[in-house]
Amino acid sequence: MNKSTVIDFLNVTRAEIDKEALWGFAIDHPKKGNQAKTYTIEISGWVLGKKSKVVAVEVLSEGRVLGQVPVNIERLGVSKLYPEVSWAKRCGFNIEVGVIGLPLQGEVRIRAVLENRSTVLLGIIHYHRQPLHSNYQAKLQPLVFTSSGRSGTTWLMRIFSEHPSIIASEFYPYEFRVSQYWIQMLNILSQPRNPDKFQGTYFYQEFQSIGPNPYHGKLNGHAAHDWLGRDYPEQFADFCRHSIDNLYEYMGRNQGKIVSELSHNTDSQHQQFYFVEKFLPNPHRKLLLEVYPQAKEIVLVRDFRDICCSALAFNTKRGYMSFGRQRVDNDIDYIKTTIKNTAANLLEIWRERKEEAHLVRYEDLILAPEQTLSDIFVYLNLDNSSSTISKILEKASKDTPKLKRHRTTDSPEESIGRWQKDLEPSLQALSTEVCKEALQEFGYSLTGEEKLSPLPKITKPEVKSEPSLKPTNSNLVKSTESARNKLEQMKSKIQNIKESLEKS
Incomplete structure (x- = not known):
């Protein structure tokens, strides 16, 4: 993983198709070996329900739903393969989910949500990511x-x-x-x-709460x-x-x-x-x-x-x-x-x-x-x-x-x-x-008759200090004051030299 890479996609496992529920599906992106430069995973593909229409795709991590999008993107190639399925023309999806707060190495699951409220697993993305970087050096x-x-x-x-x-x-x-x-x-x-899920009138109607940036997904490719x-x-x-x-x-x-x-x-x-x-x-x-x-x-x-x-x-x-x-x-x-x-x-x-x-x-x-x-x-x-x-x-x-x-x-x-x-x-x-x-x-007696067992001694690895502090407003003020003091000292020395030369 190079310095500009945030996420490495180690593997993308396609689930075995549920032939009772689906005509077919595909995960177009990401692929094994792909990388991402942001703290997000963008997933795109298509899925076509059989007896019940697929209405949404969800992405989950550790059992928690990270995001959900409707299945409504036009896929003309799929509609040609399944001309008898009325909803085949719009069976595509594209979703972007954040990895901040997720394990540094883990997996996210992709599943289809059908109109009858059942769900079908589509695949699993295995990834490794960088921890969220912060330049601010904390005092506490x-x-x-x-x-x-x-x-x-x-x-x-x-x-x-x-x-x-x-x-x-x-x-x-x-x-x-x-x-x-x-x-x-x-x-x-x-x-x-x-x-x-973002309405254009949001900032004209909602004044009590805020959420994720609604324009993030609209800037893909920018x-x-x-x-x-x-x-x-x-x-x-x-x-x-x-x-x-x-x-x-x-x-x-x-x-x-x-x-x-x-x-x-x-x-x-x-x-x-x-x-x-x-x-x-x-x-x-x-x-x-x-x-x-x-x-x-x-x-x-x-x-x-x-x-x-x-x-x-x-x-x-x-x-x-x-x-x-x-x-x-x-x-x-x-x-x-x-x-x-x-x-x-x-x-x-x-x-x-x-x-x-x-x-x-x-x-x-x-x-x-x-x-x-x-x-x-x-x-x-x-x-x-x-x-x-x-x-x-x-x-x-x-x-x-x-x-x-x-x-x-x-x-x-x-x-x-x-x-x-x-x-x-x-x-x-x-x-x-x-x-x-x-x-x-943890050393407890199951019967309550024995004393607590001693806790094992574990050697802790040495913790490295944080990197040097990136200039912030307060640090810039301190740096400016220090530079000003040094400048005054230099002026004083120059003046002393000048006076010495004049006397000589």
Whole structure:
């Protein structure tokens, strides 16, 4: 892949034709070996339904629909092959979808949507792409805090908020997710949009929302198309990172945490600053990690059976259902769906990120807080002295009415292993079975009789520092001031030389 290439198309697999549903189809573009210079995939071809007309073509990634277009482009060659089919004349399609936020190497699926609402797979495009590039050098790096509800996230966020080099919301429940606002903005506004869904009167009628650029698809073949598909997303990524920096820098200043210029020396602890936010396993997290290649990630887990107990108890305490329990009829289905998926998602994330992320167990945080925090701060390259940790724990341990309402046991220690008394035997067995693989990998006892197994030590690869800062307005001002000072110094030296010559 050369510098101008963003996407390499590794293979295009044509699905076996469903002869019951289709007369035929073709994927004209892309082909294996093709390349793209933008963060988009353009797909064109034709598809002809048999018993039911094909009304649309969809493109999907990881089960999520990226885009849909109607099948209505004129294909005279196809109509000659199938003169008896009335809709053969307009059976073509062309769709462009963005890859920002998708895996760096993955696949997108193309499927036909028929008039009877059935779908037929047409093919799979296998690709490799470059990560989204940003020239802006951030002062703060993200601390991505990935976990689930009722796992101890509130307690650990409160601890993080007390560290002098970590900026977080100061207020319960520490759910400030401003970076995710800008990341979602980046993901949406950098995408191409199907022009067929854009009405010419849009900007005369809609004043409350905005979406992907509606003119992107109308500029195919024009030089501006490449700018919209490549330069614009990169510049927008600069804007988003700069905005995140500015807001958290203001927050930090209000907390007495003055963010210094980022040092290129990775061994320099006092100049490393983070902002921290809670993340659920969702596309925002993946895109943030892509845009911030130096980001750190904490994956917090808890015995998933205790999570179940804590969620159910908190629902009872507040008087309404939440944490996914409101979506099912009973506790059995809750364990089979939400609890099972929580365990599976965190296990998948940890296996994918274990060489870069740091794993923390809630139980270790409660039973051995000093050592657990020391390990976290070493991973973050921050001060982990016993005096710093003692001060943080002392401040974070101050109780408040809101924190009291948040708890569902008299003490944190009582919340460990509560599933053995809170869940009836049948639910104990069910939750152990559906979470078995994750429980074992994270070192939990299936019976509850053994102690936690030690976590494996994983060597983290060295993280390279970000490239030199591309001039921005603020940097240009600094550069101009520096040049002006040097010019004044040169003038002064010349004047001194002139005076010396005159005296001689």
